[in-house]
Amino acid sequence: MSEPLLQIQDLSAAIEEGELLHQINLEIGPGETHVLMGPNGAGKSTLGHTIMGNPQYRVTGGTIRFDGEDITEMPVDERSRKGIFLSFQNPLEVPGLSVEAFLRSALRARTGKPVRIFQFKKELESVMELLQMDPSYADRDLNAGFSGGEKKKAEILQLLMLSPRLAILDETDSGLDVDAVRTVSAGIREYQKRTGGALLIITHNAAILNALQVDHTHVLVRGRIVADGDGSLIDEIHRDGFEKYIEMGRDMLKET
Amino acid sequence: MTNQKVDEIDRSIYDFRYEEDDFYRIQSGLTPEIVEKISEEKHDPEWMKQFRLKCLDIYNRIPVPRWGAPIDGLDMDDIATYVRANTDMKKSWEDVPDDIKDTFEKLGIPQAERAALAGVGAQYDSELVYHNVKDEVAQQGVIYSDLESALTGPHAQMIRDHFMKLVPPNDHKFAALHGAVWSGGSFVYVPPGIKVEIPLQSYFRLNAKGAGQFEHTLIIVDEGADLHFIEGCSAPKYNVANLHAGCVELYVRRGARLRYSTIENWSKNMYNLNTKRALVEDDAVMEWVSGSFGSHVSYLYPTTILKGRNSHCEFTGVTFAGQDQNLDTGAKMIHLGRNTSSFINTKSICKSGGISTYRSSVEIKKSAENAKAAVSCGSLMLDSRSRSDTIPAIVTETDRVDVGHEATIGRISDDAVFYLMARGLSEEDAKAMIVSGFASDVSKELPLEYAAEMNNLIKLEMSIG
Numbered sequence: 001m002s003e004p005l006l007q008i009q010d011l012s013a014a015i016e017e018g019e020l021l022h023q024i025n026l027e028i029g030p031g032e033t034h035v036l037m038g039p040n041g042a043g044k045s046t047l048g049h050t051i052m053g054n055p056q057y058r059v060t061g062g063t064i065r066f067d068g069e070d071i072t073e074m075p076v077d078e079r080s081r082k083g084i085f086l087s088f089q090n091p092l093e094v095p096g097l098s099v100e101a102f103l104r105s106a107l108r109a110r111t112g113k114p115v116r117i118f119q120f121k122k123e124l125e126s127v128m129e130l131l132q133m134d135p136s137y138a139d140r141d142l143n144a145g146f147s148g149g150e151k152k153k154a155e156i157l158q159l160l161m162l163s164p165r166l167a168i169l170d171e172t173d174s175g176l177d178v179d180a181v182r183t184v185s186a187g188i189r190e191y192q193k194r195t196g197g198a199l200l201i202i203t204h205n206a207a208i209l210n211a212l213q214v215d216h217t218h219v220l221v222r223g224r225i226v227a228d229g230d231g232s233l234i235d236e237i238h239r240d241g242f243e244k245y246i247e248m249g250r251d252m253l254k255e256t
Numbered sequence: 257m258t259n260q261k262v263d264e265i266d267r268s269i270y271d272f273r274y275e276e277d278d279f280y281r282i283q284s285g286l287t288p289e290i291v292e293k294i295s296e297e298k299h300d301p302e303w304m305k306q307f308r309l310k311c312l313d314i315y316n317r318i319p320v321p322r323w324g325a326p327i328d329g330l331d332m333d334d335i336a337t338y339v340r341a342n343t344d345m346k347k348s349w350e351d352v353p354d355d356i357k358d359t360f361e362k363l364g365i366p367q368a369e370r371a372a373l374a375g376v377g378a379q380y381d382s383e384l385v386y387h388n389v390k391d392e393v394a395q396q397g398v399i400y401s402d403l404e405s406a407l408t409g410p411h412a413q414m415i416r417d418h419f420m421k422l423v424p425p426n427d428h429k430f431a432a433l434h435g436a437v438w439s440g441g442s443f444v445y446v447p448p449g450i451k452v453e454i455p456l457q458s459y460f461r462l463n464a465k466g467a468g469q470f471e472h473t474l475i476i477v478d479e480g481a482d483l484h485f486i487e488g489c490s491a492p493k494y495n496v497a498n499l500h501a502g503c504v505e506l507y508v509r510r511g512a513r514l515r516y517s518t519i520e521n522w523s524k525n526m527y528n529l530n531t532k533r534a535l536v537e538d539d540a541v542m543e544w545v546s547g548s549f550g551s552h553v554s555y556l557y558p559t560t561i562l563k564g565r566n567s568h569c570e571f572t573g574v575t576f577a578g579q580d581q582n583l584d585t586g587a588k589m590i591h592l593g594r595n596t597s598s599f600i601n602t603k604s605i606c607k608s609g610g611i612s613t614y615r616s617s618v619e620i621k622k623s624a625e626n627a628k629a630a631v632s633c634g635s636l637m638l639d640s641r642s643r644s645d646t647i648p649a650i651v652t653e654t655d656r657v658d659v660g661h662e663a664t665i666g667r668i669s670d671d672a673v674f675y676l677m678a679r680g681l682s683e684e685d686a687k688a689m690i691v692s693g694f695a696s697d698v699s700k701e702l703p704l705e706y707a708a709e710m711n712n713l714i715k716l717e718m719s720i721g
Binding site: 162 | 676677682683689696
């Protein structure tokens with residue numbers, strides 16, 4: 001493996017009520033696709049948010065490195081501008097801020113250069129078409145009044161417009177119908193094709209992974225990574241469930 | 257210096273002021289002699305002089321209001337200082353501090369307007385623009401001029417018939433003060449059936465001496481006519497004296513439509529005690545778009561009298577109170593005619609310990625059968641030090657009405673800030689975008705360049721403190 005893009009070493013993170021992540025180790029190389037699985041409440045979203053730098057979670061130990069640089073203490077916006085993207089499980093509504101105006105501002109913030117309007121509009125239009133979004137969504141307030149599916153598509157729209165180097169997708173497929181999952185999945189493939197970017201996909205669902213080449217799978221139980229494997233691990237979990245891994249989590253807890 | 261000086265903590269980004277000139281502090285109380293002198297300087301007709309003196313008499317008898325934000329910082333015994341301070345402003349652009357020049361830069365104010373806004377003298381370029389606009393609308397028969405010269409012009413009688421008839425001097429102490437010492441302001445008359453295509457902007461004639469302190473705006477939109485008038489701008493307006501008691505009177509005749517937009521950004525030592533009122537006749541429409549920024553204390557409740565049948569009014573407003581600011585704003589609707597309708601939609605934002613109070617009153621009189629009224633007010637607090645109050649009053653004297661009220665109050669969401677930052681926006685930009693979005697009901701109603709200015713202003717306010 002070449003120099004990892006994301007390198008997490010012994011990462012622990014906590015909220016006021018207690019520690020949620022314990023000594024996580026995870027490496028993602030450039031362009032690799034990783035899947036993070038685990039039962040509800042295992043800390044999958046917490047890991048995604050901690051990588052992104054959500055101030056709600058306090059890093060209590062270990063380091064996060066991105067592209068060789070220690071970003072453990074780096075502010076959220078700087079991480080984003082370095083190329084980390086987090087697709088939210090529950091995207092926030094921002095009334096009065098149009099999707100288009102928001103994307104333009106975000107692009108300007110990332111590149112430090114004014115956005116070329118004509119090119120931007122063309123690009124936006126084509127990506128929206130790919131995601132089967134009505135063009136009128138560009139003028140609508142960001143996520144305000146969007147259905148669950150529309151919000152998820154809007155996240156993938158942002159992914160494609162902002163072209164990060166690492167995209168963390170936090171249950172982007174949850175609550176979507178079959179057609180929407182297919183569309184979102186096509187969007188993810190387009191991201192890989194265009195940018196060659198890396199992915200960390202948090203999911204319960206194999207459907208979204210069907211058309212993707214998965215390089216590594218990680219199983220998170222009670223804030224610990226209890227198993228790593230390749231793509232076949234996904235099939236096993238789908239067949240047998242998390243039972244075995246929950247057991248492993250208990251054992252590890254006893255050891256510590 | 258007595259208690260008229262207000263502490264300006266970290267306001268240097270906006271405000272600057274001239275050295276207090278002791279010359280103006282010789283006389284303290286407001287006397288008939290001072291008022292006569294003002295009248296003389298303005299070449300008032302005799303009736304106006306008498307009117308001013310009557311107002312002075314009323315002013316001296318009415319007490320200072322005690323029901324709203326504290327205005328103790330105004331020294332009413334020394335009122336002459338406030339009145340006279342604006343009569344002469346002879347400073348040069350070189351005296352304007354760099355940070356103010358910077359502010360103009362950030363707000364994107366055209367170079368031509370900056371000196372005028374800084375109160376350092378006449379601006380010939382803006383004067384030119386004003387005259388061009390004036391000539392253009394004059395071809396439609398529209399009168400657009402400063403009120404003083406109109407007093408002796410062909411519309412003298414019209415002004416006499418309307419001046420301070422909607423806001424009588426005995427309304428409150430500052431209305432009386434205004435009547436006694438008013439100076440500057442606009443007069444617009446739109447003849448029947450005329451639709452004015454371009455918004456008229458008082459921005460173009462900011463150079464008028466004394467504009468921005470006791471200015472009087474009188475607009476008459478005759479039957480079936482249509483006008484959009486824009487007053488003020490987002491640049492910080494500086495005055496030597498820290499009292500603003502302007503007055504706006506709007507007459508919307510049968511079937512006419514008037515949209516009156518203001519973005520006000522007073523320097524942060526200012527007591528802004530402004531009175532605005534509109535009279536709306538049969539089938540006519542009045543639309544207010546109002547952005548209140550700056551000032552130390554504001555009292556501002558534009559009032560609409562829905563006199564005519566089927567008359568309609570919409571009020572859309574945003575208020576932003578930062579550190580050391582206490583802004584008491586809202587709107588007042590008085591329904592008199594049948595089938596009248598009104599809609600108030602306001603947003604208030606407070607941060608860094610600022611206080612914003614939304615105060616409104618909707619009165620539906622017995623004669624206003626089938627009236628409809630809706631009030632919607634939202635508040636956004638950016639931190640726990642700031643305070644937001646909502647005081648809506650609705651009084652109906654008839655049963656056959658449809659009245660609705662909705663109020664929301666909330667803190668800026670940390671999650672939303674994180675969400676936008678996760679897309680690469682700085683914390684400051686993320687918050688500014690959320691606040692601008694919250695205020696977008698107002699900016700959407702403004703012409704593009706004003707909307708952009710307002711958003712720049714929000715961004716600037718967000719970066720202070």
